[in-house]
Amino acid sequence: MSNSAHALYVHIPFCEHICGYCDFTKMIYNxxxxxxxxxxxxxxxxARAIxxxxIKTIYIGGGTPSALNLKQLERLFVIxxxxxxxxxxxxxxxxxENTNLEKLKLFKGAGNKSNFHRCSVF
Ligand code: SF4
Structure with a gap:
């Protein structure tokens, strides 16, 4: 059976630091x-057969998606x-703090309009 979803939210629950105030689903980057x-x-x-x-909108949130290394981000965009x-x-x-030129080039190549997410570290 086909799923008629028009929006895709992809949660990347990994962060380099865990902030005490944060209620998002997250874990330390490993x-x-x-x-x-x-x-x-x-x-x-x-399995969802979308x-x-x-799909008209894709939102990749977290967590901190940019915590992934370049190889992992490349794999994410292949998926x-x-x-x-x-x-x-x-x-x-x-x-x-964990976004570099190589990652930005990858995001641009993947066609992303990037929103910057800056988190404090406690
Ligand atoms: S980096 Fe962002 S998502 Fe991760 S624990 Fe801090 S506020 Fe939450």
Whole structure:
């Protein structure tokens, strides 16, 4: 059965620091956990049978998506590529402290309109 969703929210629950005031679902960044999470994300998206051409907006939030390393972000965008093609609005939350030129080039190449997410560290 096809799912007729028009918006895709992708939660990346990893942060380099955990802020005491934060109520979002998050955990400390651990590369091995991210790899497992991306595999689970790929499987869940596949199981939901979403028609890629139905997706008009994609929001990648967290957590801190920019906490992922470049290789993990590349893998994330490979997973999302079928949906990125039809979405007209694409947003990703970033922390300027772990965003570099290579990541920005990747986001631009993936067609993101990036929203910057700056968090305090306690
Ligand atoms: S970095 Fe952002 S998402 Fe992570 S714990 Fe702090 S406020 Fe929450």
């Amino acid at each position: 590369p091995a956990w991210v790899d497992d999470y991306l595999l689970a994300l790929q499987q869940e998206i596949g 028609n890629p051409s139905d 999302l590529a079928p949906y990125m093609a039809s979405a007209v609005e694409k947003t990703i939350e970033l922390n300027v």
